[in-house]
Amino acid sequence: MKHYLRLFIILFIFSGCAEVENTQESTWGTIQEKILNTSCINCHVSGSTMTKQSGLDLSKKNSYSQLVGVSPKNIAAKKDGLVIVSTEGGMKGLSKSYLWEKINAYDREHFLSDHPEYGQMMPPGQNFLTDGQLQFVRAWIEAGAPEEGVVATEELLLDSNKYSPPEFTPLKPPKKGIQLHLKPFEVMPNFEREFFQYTNLDVSEDIYANRIQIEMRPGSHHFILYSFIKNINPSDLPEFDVPRELRYENGVYNIQTLRSMQYHEFFNGTQWPRMDYKLPPGVAFRLDSNFGLDQNSHYVNRTDSIMIGEVYTNIHTVDKSEVLHEAKVINWSNQNIFLPPKKITTLNKSFYTNKSIYVGQLFSHAHEKMKEFSVIIKGGTRDGELVYWTDDWQHPPIMSYDPPIKLNSGEGLQIITTYDNPLNEAVTFGFRSTDEMMILFGWYYE
Numbered sequence: 387m388k389h390y391l392r393l394f395i396i397l398f399i400f401s402g403c404a405e406v407e408n409t410q411e412s413t414w415g416t417i418q419e420k421i422l423n424t425s426c427i428n429c430h431v432s433g434s435t436m437t438k439q440s441g442l443d444l445s446k447k448n449s450y451s452q453l454v455g456v457s458p459k460n461i462a463a464k465k466d467g468l469v470i471v472s473t474e475g476g477m478k479g480l481s482k483s484y485l486w487e488k489i490n491a492y493d494r495e496h497f498l499s500d501h502p503e504y505g506q507m508m509p510p511g512q513n514f515l516t517d518g519q520l521q522f523v524r525a526w527i528e529a530g531a532p533e534e535g536v537v538a539t540e541e542l543l544l545d546s547n548k549y550s551p552p553e554f555t556p557l558k559p560p561k562k563g564i565q566l567h568l569k570p571f572e573v574m575p576n577f578e579r580e581f582f583q584y585t586n587l588d589v590s591e592d593i594y595a596n597r598i599q600i601e602m603r604p605g606s607h608h609f610i611l612y613s614f615i616k617n618i619n620p621s622d623l624p625e626f627d628v629p630r631e632l633r634y635e636n637g638v639y640n641i642q643t644l645r646s647m648q649y650h651e652f653f654n655g656t657q658w659p660r661m662d663y664k665l666p667p668g669v670a671f672r673l674d675s676n677f678g679l680d681q682n683s684h685y686v687n688r689t690d691s692i693m694i695g696e697v698y699t700n701i702h703t704v705d706k707s708e709v710l711h712e713a714k715v716i717n718w719s720n721q722n723i724f725l726p727p728k729k730i731t732t733l734n735k736s737f738y739t740n741k742s743i744y745v746g747q748l749f750s751h752a753h754e755k756m757k758e759f760s761v762i763i764k765g766g767t768r769d770g771e772l773v774y775w776t777d778d779w780q781h782p783p784i785m786s787y788d789p790p791i792k793l794n795s796g797e798g799l800q801i802i803t804t805y806d807n808p809l810n811e812a813v814t815f816g817f818r819s820t821d822e823m824m825i826l827f828g829w830y831y832e
């Protein structure tokens with residue numbers, strides 16, 4: 387009896403082990419489950435604009451066959467002889483894999499400067515994969531990217547460090563164009579400083595910009611450049627080079643500054659400490675020579691010591707004769723925000739066009755209670771198609787659409803935003819980072 391029991395136990399342990407062997411996830415399976423499903427498929431999902439543009443639907447069971455040994459859709463990468471994931475293994479396999487170029491944050495400077503036509507890093511924004519996830523994918527590609535079997539230890543995934551881009555480097559002035567510079571300024575401890583400063587562009591005729599770079603010292607919440615509406619009374623224009631605070635140090639709004647804001651015409655802006663907007667050839671923003679640019683900086687200092695802010699802007703210009711389409715700014719905002727205490731709230735608002743437009747770029751702006759921000763097409767044959775998605779309020783991806791999204795008259799875009807308000811009081815629309823916003827920025831042409 388005892389003997390049988392022992393045999394039974396041995397058999398039991400043995401079959402138990404065999405079971406463990408069988409169910410151990412292949413390295414590829416882990417990549418799908420712990421990397422693609424968590425960081426990629428919100429965009430690379432069936433039917434989205436991002437999936438159409440990239441040719442990659444990573445939300446299905448067949449993502450292996452879409453990635454491994456397949457030519458990229460990106461023309462420049464294809465010309466360079468890359469495949470999305472190469473099976474050659476080793477360093478060679480790695481250097482031939484477009485996927486590795488797209489995710490390897492540590493080579494970001496090289497990616498951005500040497501391969502401007504390779505699109506964005508994935509995931510877009512500054513939502514880099516963790517070092518562990520990168521090492522895991524790297525080990526898999528170096529092992530020849532097999533579909534079966536374990537070629538990397540899952541322990542790698544425990545490393546949750548992330549690449550952080552180098553802090554602030556002053557911009558060299560553009561070869562052709564204008565540089566603006568908000569010289570170093572102080573932000574008091576535990577204070578949100580937001581101010582405007584009107585800058586003369588010294589131009590005699592309208593200028594056309596097809597690239598705008600912005601570089602800021604860390605700690606910025608946003609930076610926006612405004613022009614002014616045509617029918618402003620010249621006496622209402624602010625003085626040049628004098629900072630105009632939005633709030634006094636006691637937190638009270640400066641009415642004078644609020645007044646000047648009603649004449650603003652949004653020109654450009656970013657929430658990133660570093661931004662490089664490049665419009666496609668033939669497309670440019672026009673800057674009205676009647677006005678300068680009102681620079682609007684917002685820094686949030688949650689520390690006990692003084693913080694220094696500083697902002698450079700390069701406006702690269704092209705000749706008017708090179709411009710086929712004048713880019714217009716999208717600045718679609720829902721100010722009707724009410725977030726009840728201790729609740730998750732989803733708001734939506736649709737914006738329609740009354741003529742045909744081509745949308746070339748979109749990005750979101752919201753504050754820290756935002757959990758998710760999606761944009762879908764309303765109306766027409768692409769009704770319901772997801773064109774934008776992010777869960778990162780701080781570094782929302784700036785998405786470029788190639789080809790641009792065509793919206794016909796009567797069609798539009800709907801913004802759907804989910805917020806989590808953990809506080810005991812309601813939160814509404816406002817300018818402080820503790821208030822909320824729901825804005826879709828971008829550009830289009832007609």
Ligand code: HEC
Nearest residue numbers: 425426429436439440458459460485505506508509510783
């Ligand atoms: C915010 C939306 C978004 C997220 C999140 C996202 N992607 Fe993308 N992806 C895109 C868009 C749009 C393109 C096409 C433009 C480009 O290449 O920059 C693209 C292109 C790609 C390409 C190039 C395809 C080709 O053949 O040209 C690869 C590879 C890729 N993504 C992989 C990933 C991976 C892996 C992740 C997750 C780690 C990811 N993406 C997350 C939107 C996204």
